[in-house]
Amino acid sequence: MSTFTIRHYRAANLPAELRDGLSDDALVSVTVEEEKRPTARPADTPAAPSTPHDRQIELFEDLVRRTRNHAARSQGLDRDEPVRRIRELRDEWRD
Numbered sequence: 001m002s003t004f005t006i007r008h009y010r011a012a013n014l015p016a017e018l019r020d021g022l023s024d025d026a027l028v029s030v031t032v033e034e035e036k037r038p039t040a041r042p043a044d045t046p047a048a049p050s051t052p053h054d055r056q057i058e059l060f061e062d063l064v065r066r067t068r069n070h071a072a073r074s075q076g077l078d079r080d081e082p083v084r085r086i087r088e089l090r091d092e093w094r095d
Contacts, residue, residue: 003033015059
C-alpha cells in the first residue's frame, strides 16, 4: 500500500464535499492511502450501493491523480520564466 501526504494545500482547491466547514483561505494537509480492492467480484454477487464514503474516495483518487499530473508537468520548469514574461508584458504597456 502506498501513502503520501500533501502539506499546505489550499482548502479552496478541495472538492466541495471535503472542504465542508473549512474556510477557503485555510491550508490543510491531505493524506492519501491506497486501499487494496478485490481484483474481481464473483458474477453472482450484486454490486455494492454507492455511498457518500465511496464518493469521497473517488474524489480523493481524482485529487491524487490531478496532483501527480500537475507535479509531473511542473518539474523542470524555470521558476523565473513567469516573472520574466510578466515584466516583458508590463514593459510593453509602458511604451
